Each structure stands twice: as structure tokens, then as C-alpha cells.
Amino acid sequence: MKLALLSESPADEAALSVLVGYVLGAPFTRVQPTLRARGWPSVEQVLPAILRHLHFNTEADGLIVVVDSDSSVVHTPQHEAPAYHHPGCRICRLRTVFRRTLKNLPLNTAHPTPANTAHPQVRRERVLRAVGLAVPAMEAWYLCGRDTSITEAAWTQGQAAGRVPYSRSELKWRVYGTERPTLPHEIKRAVQEVTRHQGDVRRLEHDFPQGFGSLARDLRSWRAESSC
Amino acid sequence: MISAVHFKNFKALRSTAVRLEPFNLLIGPSGSGKTSLIEALLRLRYLAGQATAPGPTSALAFLNGPQIEFHFHPPFQNVRVTLGCQADELSCHRLRVDHPPGLAGAGQWAELRTQLQGIRAYLLDHQAMGAPGLRSAGTELAANASNLAAVLAQRAQQAPVAFAHLVTDFCRIMPEFSGFDFRGVGEGHVELRAALRDSPERLSCENLSQGTLYLLAILTLAHDPQPPTLVCLEEADRGVHPRLLREVRDALYRLSYPVATETPRPVVQVVATTHAPYLLDLFRDHPSEIVLAHKQGNAASFERLTDRPDVLELMRETNLGDLWYSGILGGIPGD
Numbered sequence: 001m002k003l004a005l006l007s008e009s010p011a012d013e014a015a016l017s018v019l020v021g022y023v024l025g026a027p028f029t030r031v032q033p034t035l036r037a038r039g040w041p042s043v044e045q046v047l048p049a050i051l052r053h054l055h056f057n058t059e060a061d062g063l064i065v066v067v068d069s070d071s072s073v074v075h076t077p078q079h080e081a082p083a084y085h086h087p088g089c090r091i092c093r094l095r096t097v098f099r100r101t102l103k104n105l106p107l108n109t110a111h112p113t114p115a116n117t118a119h120p121q122v123r124r125e126r127v128l129r130a131v132g133l134a135v136p137a138m139e140a141w142y143l144c145g146r147d148t149s150i151t152e153a154a155w156t157q158g159q160a161a162g163r164v165p166y167s168r169s170e171l172k173w174r175v176y177g178t179e180r181p182t183l184p185h186e187i188k189r190a191v192q193e194v195t196r197h198q199g200d201v202r203r204l205e206h207d208f209p210q211g212f213g214s215l216a217r218d219l220r221s222w223r224a225e226s227s228c
Numbered sequence: 229m230i231s232a233v234h235f236k237n238f239k240a241l242r243s244t245a246v247r248l249e250p251f252n253l254l255i256g257p258s259g260s261g262k263t264s265l266i267e268a269l270l271r272l273r274y275l276a277g278q279a280t281a282p283g284p285t286s287a288l289a290f291l292n293g294p295q296i297e298f299h300f301h302p303p304f305q306n307v308r309v310t311l312g313c314q315a316d317e318l319s320c321h322r323l324r325v326d327h328p329p330g331l332a333g334a335g336q337w338a339e340l341r342t343q344l345q346g347i348r349a350y351l352l353d354h355q356a357m358g359a360p361g362l363r364s365a366g367t368e369l370a371a372n373a374s375n376l377a378a379v380l381a382q383r384a385q386q387a388p389v390a391f392a393h394l395v396t397d398f399c400r401i402m403p404e405f406s407g408f409d410f411r412g413v414g415e416g417h418v419e420l421r422a423a424l425r426d427s428p429e430r431l432s433c434e435n436l437s438q439g440t441l442y443l444l445a446i447l448t449l450a451h452d453p454q455p456p457t458l459v460c461l462e463e464a465d466r467g468v469h470p471r472l473l474r475e476v477r478d479a480l481y482r483l484s485y486p487v488a489t490e491t492p493r494p495v496v497q498v499v500a501t502t503h504a505p506y507l508l509d510l511f512r513d514h515p516s517e518i519v520l521a522h523k524q525g526n527a528a529s530f531e532r533l534t535d536r537p538d539v540l541e542l543m544r545e546t547n548l549g550d551l552w553y554s555g556i557l558g559g560i561p562g563d
């Protein structure tokens with residue numbers, strides 16, 4: 001498969017790339033040049049343009065988007081109800097952007113690949129969607145299995161009680177040993193930590209059932225689609 | 229080292245103060261006092277270095293003229309230095325030092341004075357950096373980095389480990405390069421050349437891009453085994469691709485937070501300026517490091533971003549760079 005990844009930093013991207021490989025259970029290649037956004041609001045703003053670009057100009061089979069939840073509303077099973085959309089939930093919002101944008105793009109069957117070999121050889125009708133939410137930040141995923149107190153449930157219960165159990169900067173300290181890691185250190189630690197889940201991402205799905213679970217379910221649905 | 233600077237009638241800075249952290253990023257329009265702050269720091273270095281720097285007993289009558297008062301972090305928290313002049317004089321060229329009495333106080337001032345001599349300000353000039361430099365002039369980086377080749381040649385010889393770290397960092401960020409070498413040219417001059425990864429070719433400095441040279445100069449500072457005590461860097465983002473601004477930030481953090489990179493040396497205070505919203509975005513986790521320079525008519529003032537009570541709320545759904553550009557934060561040119 002040829003995939004595009006969009007997240008909030010190169011370190012997130014590196015870790016995400018590893019995790020996507022574990023869930024898909026198959027190697028994939030990345031669309032070049034790589035995509036990048038500048039934090040949450042930018043991801044949502046740039047997503048329609050990225051989808052158009054991937055659809056028309058690349059061979060991308062799917063786009064994987066993962067953002068930090070920060071202090072926003074965390075996705076819940078109730079949000080999965082048909083036509084439901086929570087305006088404060090980043091998963092709901094990103095899915096809406098996917099749906100609205102893709103709906104307005106012509107299916108690739110209507111645009112047969114020209115004979116020109118320089119043009120991408122497109123196999124799919126539409127770019128597939130996978131959306132995840134790191135609650136409250138990717139560093140929580142990196143600590144999964146190391147610290148049982150860091151879970152989506154602990155975070156959402158803390159949010160409901162008005163007292164979150166840990167901060168972004170505390171998570172950063174735990175992962176990097178500093179609040180100001182250099183990029184190579186951040187990438188190295190991120191990849192080291194997610195590599196612990198090689199061959200089995202059930203722990204991540206158990207501790208982060210919405211944010212990571214949604215991502216994993218989206219990715220697995222691709223396998224079903226590609227085997228049809 | 230410096231904890232705060234208070235301004236009274238110094239150029240456009242009529243009555244304002246700025247608290248300084250280990251790292252400080254100043255944003256604001258032209259004429260909002262960013263360069264005046266750097267100028268004040270350089271003047272402090274100059275006047276504190278004069279042999280006749282007076283003590284508290286020689287308090288000068290410059291109460292009616294411009295004044296710049298400096299406060300310091302421990303262990304110098306009881307020392308206060310004021311630059312000023314009389315109302316009819318043009319520039320703050322006098323210095324008053326208030327320190328605790330006795331030998332201990334005098335000792336504190338003597339030590340602080342030594343540290344103040346380590347203040348440096350840089351406004352990088354790629355054209356000057358591209359030219360070969362006099363090999364003997366490589367002790368420390370010049371204000372425009374014109375002696376970059378000589379500084380690196382000297383470091384390669386005298387501090388090979390620090391030089392190797394710098395080269396590794398540079399080649400990681402700019403993977404098209406694999407290293408540097410030095411070539412003697414003319415009478416005692418040295419030229420810096422960059423080796424390309426996929427080619428035997430060497431590029432002389434004058435053929436390197438502007439952004440490459442700026443990044444190299446910033447890394448030269450960041451990996452300096454004997455850095456200044458305070459580094460001012462104007463237009464820190466200049467010439468650098470937005471995707472590489474994180475590297476600029478990290479390099480400057482290496483100076484001001486040496487523990488974070490396990491660099492065994494004292495903290496170097498950093499005062500950087502920028503006009504790049506994308507660089508500002510990178511301070512989302514540390515908004516307290518941003519200083520807004522406001523300009524209202526002919527008057528200018530400073531404000532630490534986190535002194536605004538609503539800033540965290542504003543940052544929930546908007547990038548810092550966009551907040552700044554929108555005008556919500558201030559620090560913008562007048563219409």
C-alpha cells in the first residue's frame with residue numbers, strides 16, 4: 001500500500017508510521033514528499049487541500065491523520081451514532097472534513113489513468129480514511145504499558161472531575177527526561193517506546209480505546225476493503 | 229544572569245519593563261523596542277567593562293534623563309545596575325552600580341562584571357560569512373559571523389569533539405552535506421568548504437545558500453564549548469525553511485537549557501527576535517518564553533505573553549502564529 005501520514009510533528013510521524021505497520025501487519029510505502037501540519041487547528045484547515053492533492057496527484061491508497069486531543073472533548077462510543085457529530089471532538093471534526101471533501105471529489109473510475117506513465121497509477125476510487133486521537137498527547141501512547149495510570153479513562157474521568165491527572169509537560173518529562181527535547185531525541189524515544197508494541201497493539205487499544213482504537217479499526221477496515 | 233530590565237525614557241521605551249527568562253523570543257513590529265533592548269544589553273556590557281565603572285558612592289545625577297535599570301538572577305539578586313544620563317545628554321553613557329556593602333558586595337559586582345563581558349549580539353550576514361577569513365581571527369564568532377570559516381577551522385583543531393558534534397548536527401539537518409573541510413587561501417586566510425554527500429564536489433561557503441549559512445552560524449554558537457554568557461540573535465528565523473525552524477529553536481535551547489541536551493556548561497541566556505509566525509508556533513508548550521513588543525504611536529512597551537490572563541484559552545483552538553498575525557495579541561504594526 002501507499003500511504004500518507006499527517007500528524008503534528010516529525011516525531012509523531014515516526015512513531016505513527018511504526019504503529020500503522022503493526023496494525024496493518026504489512027509493509028507500506030509513504031507518499032513523497034511527506035505531509036506536515038502545524039498543530040491542531042492547522043491539521044483541520046489543511047486537510048481538504050491534502051485530500052484533493054492525494055486524490056488527484058498521487059497514488060496514495062489512504063491517509064492517516066492523528067492529532068493530540070489536548071484539552072478538547074474525547075471521542076466516545078456515543079459519537080459513533082449515525083449522523084452524530086460532536087463539534088468539540090477532534091475525531092468527529094476530522095471525519096466530517098474527510099466525508100465532506102471526499103464527497104465532492106470524482107471517483108477515480110470517472111477519471112481513468114491517462115496513458116502518460118508519469119501520471120500516478122491510481123488503484124482506489126477514493127483515498128481511504130484513518131483517524132486517531134492521542135489523549136491528551138502522543139506521549140501518553142508512548143507510556144502505555146509502562147505506567148498503568150496513564151489511560152484514556154483516567155484522562156476523561158479527570159476532565160469530568162475538573163482535575164486532569166497529568167499534564168502534557170509531565171508526560172514529556174516522563175518520555176524524554178526534559179520538557180525541551182531535541183528533535184532527534186524525541187524521534188528516538190518515540191520510536192523506542194512504540195516498538196514495545198511490535199506484534200501486539202492490544203494494550204494500546206485497551207488503554208486508549210477511542211483515540212487509538214478508532215485508528216486501529218479504520219486501518220483494519222482497509223484490509224477488508226482491499227481484499228474485496 | 230539578567231532577570232529584568234526596566235526602561236524609562238530610553239528611545240521609544242518610555243516606561244516599561246521586561247522580565248528575562250533563560251530563553252526569550254521577542255516579537256513585534258519595527259520600532260517596538262526589540263533592538264533597543266539588545267542595544268541596552270550591549271551598552272551594559274561596554275560600560276560595565278570600563279575600568280572606571282563607579283560604585284554606589286558615586287551615584288550620578290541622571291534622574292531626569294533616560295534610565296535603564298538591570299536586575300539580576302541569584303547569586304547577583306542584590307546587585308542593581310543603572311545606565312543613564314542627564315536630561316540634556318543624548319545617550320545613556322553613565323553607569324551606576326548598587327551592590328551590598330563590604331568586600332562581599334564588591335566581590336559580587338566584580339564577578340557579575342566579568343559575566344557581563346560575555347554578552348554578545350548577532351545579526352548574521354551571509355555575504356560576509358561566504359568570504360574566506362583571516363585564520364588568526366577565529367577566537368570567537370563576530371557579530372555578523374563574517375569570521376565563520378576561521379572560527380570553525382580553529383574549533384576543528386582546538387575542540388575536535390565539539391566540532392564533530394556540530395558537523396553531525398549540521399549534516400543531520402542538511403542531509404545533502406557530509407562534512408566540511410578547510411582550505412588555506414591567500415595570506416593567512418582560510419576558506420570553509422562543505423562536502424556533498426552524493427558527489428566528490430566541495431562547495432565553498434560563498435556557494436552555500438543563505439539559509440544554510442545562517443543555520444551553520446547558529447549551530448556554531450549552539451555547539452560552542454565556551455559560549456557567551458548572553459546571546460542576542462536578531463531575526464533568528466531568517467533564511468530558514470519553515471520546516472527547519474524547529475532546528476533553530478532546538479539549537480538555541482541547547483544554549484539556554486544545557487541540561488536538556490546533557491551539555492555540561494552554564495546556562496547561556498538567549499534573547500532572540502523573529503517576524504516568523506511559524507517559529508512562534510513552536511512555543512505552544514512554553515508560551516512564557518514569548519515577549520510581545522507593542523508600539524502605540526511613538527511609545528513602545530513589553531509584555532510577556534503569559535502575563536495575559538486569556539492566552540491559554542486563546543491557544544486552545546488557534547496557533548500562536550495565527551493569534552499574533554490576527555492582532556489579538558498585539559505586537560503588530562499600526563494601520
Ligand SMILES: [Zn+2]
Binds near residue numbers: 079
Ligand atoms: Zn467524536
